[in-house]
Amino acid sequence: MKNNLIKQLLQRFTPSSRALLIAVPYGFLLLFFMLPFITVFKISFADQATKIPPYTDLISIQDAAWTLKINFEHYRAVLVDNLYIQSYLDSIIVAFNTTLICLLIGYPAAYFVARCEKWRNELLMLLMLPFWTSYLIRVYAWIGILKDNGLLNNFLLSMHLIDEPLRLYHNNWGMYIGMVYSYLPYLILPLYAHMVKMDLTLLEAAQNLGAKPWKAFRDITLPLSMKGVIAGCLLVFIPAVGEYVIPELLGGSDSVMIGRVMWDDFFSNTDWPTASATACIMIVLLLLPIALFQRMQVQQMEEAYE
Amino acid sequence: MNKSSNKTSIVVLWLVFLFLYLPLLVVIVYSFNESKLASVWSGFSFRWYSALVNDEELMDAAWFSFKIAVASAFAAVILGTWAAMILARYGRFRGFTLFMGMLNAPIVLPEVILGISLLLLFVNMQQMLGWPEDRGFFTIWIGHTITCIAYVTITVQSRLSEMDKSLLEAAQDLGAPPLKAFFDITLPLISQALISGWLLSFTISIDNVVISAFLSGPGSSTLPLVVFSRTRVGLNPEINALGTLFILTVTIAIIANNIAIRRREKQRVIDMRLALASH
Numbered sequence: 001m002k003n004n005l006i007k008q009l010l011q012r013f014t015p016s017s018r019a020l021l022i023a024v025p026y027g028f029l030l031l032f033f034m035l036p037f038i039t040v041f042k043i044s045f046a047d048q049a050t051k052i053p054p055y056t057d058l059i060s061i062q063d064a065a066w067t068l069k070i071n072f073e074h075y076r077a078v079l080v081d082n083l084y085i086q087s088y089l090d091s092i093i094v095a096f097n098t099t100l101i102c103l104l105i106g107y108p109a110a111y112f113v114a115r116c117e118k119w120r121n122e123l124l125m126l127l128m129l130p131f132w133t134s135y136l137i138r139v140y141a142w143i144g145i146l147k148d149n150g151l152l153n154n155f156l157l158s159m160h161l162i163d164e165p166l167r168l169y170h171n172n173w174g175m176y177i178g179m180v181y182s183y184l185p186y187l188i189l190p191l192y193a194h195m196v197k198m199d200l201t202l203l204e205a206a207q208n209l210g211a212k213p214w215k216a217f218r219d220i221t222l223p224l225s226m227k228g229v230i231a232g233c234l235l236v237f238i239p240a241v242g243e244y245v246i247p248e249l250l251g252g253s254d255s256v257m258i259g260r261v262m263w264d265d266f267f268s269n270t271d272w273p274t275a276s277a278t279a280c281i282m283i284v285l286l287l288l289p290i291a292l293f294q295r296m297q298v299q300q301m302e303e304a305y306e
Numbered sequence: 307m308n309k310s311s312n313k314t315s316i317v318v319l320w321l322v323f324l325f326l327y328l329p330l331l332v333v334i335v336y337s338f339n340e341s342k343l344a345s346v347w348s349g350f351s352f353r354w355y356s357a358l359v360n361d362e363e364l365m366d367a368a369w370f371s372f373k374i375a376v377a378s379a380f381a382a383v384i385l386g387t388w389a390a391m392i393l394a395r396y397g398r399f400r401g402f403t404l405f406m407g408m409l410n411a412p413i414v415l416p417e418v419i420l421g422i423s424l425l426l427l428f429v430n431m432q433q434m435l436g437w438p439e440d441r442g443f444f445t446i447w448i449g450h451t452i453t454c455i456a457y458v459t460i461t462v463q464s465r466l467s468e469m470d471k472s473l474l475e476a477a478q479d480l481g482a483p484p485l486k487a488f489f490d491i492t493l494p495l496i497s498q499a500l501i502s503g504w505l506l507s508f509t510i511s512i513d514n515v516v517i518s519a520f521l522s523g524p525g526s527s528t529l530p531l532v533v534f535s536r537t538r539v540g541l542n543p544e545i546n547a548l549g550t551l552f553i554l555t556v557t558i559a560i561i562a563n564n565i566a567i568r569r570r571e572k573q574r575v576i577d578m579r580l581a582l583a584s585h
Contacts, residue, residue, distance in 0.1 A: 022399055025389045025455075029408040032452050036423035039430050053429045109322045112315040123319070125564060130326045132556040134513050136530050137549035140537050141329035144336065151332060181325070235414060242416020245515050249537060259418045266422060276426065279419050290411060297410045298403075301393065304467035 037283075044276035045070045054270045074277035083261070084278065088285065090255040094247075095240035098179040099187075099233050105180070106187040106232065111221075114195035124192065131185045139178055139249050146174050146250070175251030183240060187232035194228030227296070234293040238286055258282060330553055337546035354547040361544060364532055368548075371529035374443060375511040378450035382507040383500055385451065386458025391488070393459070394466050412453045421520030424449050428521070441523030449521045450511040457510070458503035465499035466492075498567070505559070 046055040047069075060067050078084045113123045130138065145151045146168040153165040168174050198221070206216040244259035251257070258278065266275035337355070341348035358364060389409055392399070399405075412420060428438060428445050438444050473495070477487040493500075515530045522531060536542045 018396060018399075021388075022392050022396065022401075022405075025385050025392070025409075026401065026405055028385060029405070029452075029455075032424065032427070032448055033408045033412065036420075036427040039426040040419075040423040043426055053433070105322060105325075108315070108318045112319055115315075121564070125560060126323065127326070129557065129560055130330055132509055132560060133330065133553045134530070134533075134549065136513065136515060136533050136537070137333060137545060137552060138329045140533070140541075140545055141333045141549070143537070144541060145329065145332055181329070184326075238414040239416050242418050244418050245534070249534075259416060262418055262422070272426070275422060279422050282416065282419060286415075290414060293414055294407050294410055298406055301406075301463060304463060 040276045040279055043273055044074055044280050045072070046273045047071055047073075048271050048273050053272070055272050071273070074274045075281070077274065078277050078281060083256070084258075087256045087258040087261045088281070091241045091243075091258040092285070094175070094179070094255050094257060095237050095243075098176065098183060098240050099237045101176065101180045102184050102187045102236050103229065103233060106184055106191060107225075107229070110188045110191035110195055110228075111225075114192050114198070120196075127188060128185060135182055136245070138181065139246060142174070142178055142181065142250060143169065146177065169250065170252035172251065172254045175247050175255065178246040178250040179240060179243065182246060183236045186235040186239075190231040190235065191225060191228040194225050194231075198224050231293075231296055234289055234296070238289050238293065241286060242282060330549075333546050333549040334553060336543065337550040339543065339546075342543060354543045358544045358547045363527075364529070364544065364548070367527050367529040367532040370443075370526065371512050374446050374450060374528065375508045377443075377447050378454055378511040379504045379507040381447070381451040382454035382458050383504050386455045386503060386507075387462050387496070387500065389455065390459045390462035390466060391492075393463065409456050409459060413456050417453075417514075417516035420453065421449065421517045424452070424517070425520040441521055442526035445521040445523075446518050446526070446528065449517040450507075450514060453514070453517060454507035454510050457506050458500075461503040461506065462496055462499045465496045469495055498570075501563075505563075509556075 042058060043055055046058055048054060049056045056069070058069060060069070109127065113120060113127065116123060143150070147153070148165045148167065148169065150169065152168070153162075156162045157165065166173075168177070202220050202224075203216055206220055207213075211219070242259045243257060244263055247255070247257040247260055248263075262275050262278045262282075265271045265278065336347075338350050338352070339347055340351040340353060389405075424445070425441075428441065432438060469492075473491055474487055477491050478484070482490065513530060514528070515534050518528045518531055519534075522528060533545055533548070536545065
């Protein structure tokens with residue numbers, strides 16, 4: 001009797017193998033993904049200090065008394081400072097335009113590759129190959145192409161198509177070219193995946209019934225590929241808002257991206273609390289698209305296991 | 307598809323390919339340029355390749371990055387496959403939504419946010435626990451692993467969902483313990499996905515700038531960090547040579563992988579025919 005009770009208790013409180021199996025990746029993500037966010041949130045309420053690490057503690061113990069000091073100053077400063085507000089706006093506009101241009105190029109590309117049954121795999125491989133090579137080196141190559149005395153300008157000048165070099169480097173032109181170039185595959189891949197699965201008989205039926213190509217596209221192809229479009233757009237838009245490397249290397253001062261402002265606060269001004277507050281506000285701004293992305297991922301997973 | 311739309315499709319694809327391959331071509335051609343100026347061609351030379359090999363800073367950084375990429379790829383494959391298996395097996399367990407959120411968010415979350423938050427965690431840990439003492443290999447490794455896990459999970463998941471579940475069930479009905487069933491049946495079936503996930507993670511890691519910038523300490527510069535700081539100062543033809551080597555490696559790896567997949571598919575078709583014929 002007593003033995004049984006102990007056994008039951010033991011069973012109750014020893015984690016099942018199932019729980020243990022789930023705990024390993026769960027714990028890793030809690031420790032190295034969740035906890036860091038809590039830390040950023042915490043430090044966004046601290047004060048900048050000239051010590052290592054360069055911020056004050058929220059909780060201090062003095063004469064056996066605990067004091068909790070929460071400083072909202074950084075949030076206030078970020079939210080009233082025109083530089084920060086303009087940067088948030090610029091980042092959202094740049095990310096939005098990048099997404100739109102990627103969609104305009106990526107949609108037809110994904111569509112044609114998905115429709116070309118004979119060479120589909122080879123074309124997809126060719127589309128993806130550049131993105132397996134270092135992205136930093138590709139951005140670097142664009143500098144050589146777009147500079148005032150770069151390859152493109154030299155070519156156009158020698159053909160007498162232009163009289164003076166086009167300014168494409170260290171401004172919005174260069175940044176957009178770099179952004180679209182780097183983010184394009186994130187849009188093409190999910191789109192292609194949805195288009196390949198599309199039921200073509202529907203399209204044929206529509207054409208047989210006399211639907212104009214445009215109408216068939218609008219009423220059948222577009223709705224069927226909508227999920228791919230949304231997934232691709234989210235995959236471009238969300239990371240593009242916080243992009244740092246491309247605006248830093250190819251962009252200029254006509255659009256100041258929030259990633260650059262945060263980077264400078266962090267590394268040049270050693271103002272960790274303000275950088276943390278800037279990051280927290282960025283997370284809040286991106287919460288909705290990230291939640292949408294998350295919902296689509298869960299849906300996709302559940303469809304896969306149906 | 308009718309003729310005219312066929313023609314436009316070919317034109318659009320050609321333009322897209324031109325856009326995609328122009329920078330790669332420039333890198334390759336100018337890596338053999340004698341001149342130091344990136345925009346003037348003055349003759350063929352291997353000069354930048356020998357400069358690259360003798361560049362100690364770049365070579366050290368390349369070796370360091372390679373080690374981190376290998377370690378990150380293995381960690382991401384193990385954790386990513388693990389996550390995919392529990393998702394396939396247990397479905398919506400308690401805490402599922404949070405788990406999926408933590409798993410998938412790094413795919414889209416701006417890297418500056420991931421970088422700063424992990425750095426602050428490590429700084430806090432060091433203050434409280436005295437560990438990790440320095441930023442370097444370990445901290446960068448964790449950062450890269452976090453960004454790669456979800457890619458492996460997605461790759462493995464899509465393979466698992468195509469897989470014949472009855473095989474696994476049969477093994478378990480025959481009394482195979484879950485772990486044995488996993489190593490004997492599931493693992494060989496998803497091996498292709500594991501290789502893809504590993505290569506993808508390796509590429510993401512060896513290419514990462516932003517997270518490494520936050521998580522590296524003095525004396526632990528990764529290759530992209532060195533390239534990045536040099537690019538900020540000005541163009542450096544050695545980078546073209548480095549880029550060409552990258553492009554060459556990737557092209558060979560991708561073509562080899564495609565040939566391997568093709569061959570396996572052909573073999574599968576032959577096996578199936580033989581199996582059918584013998585009945």
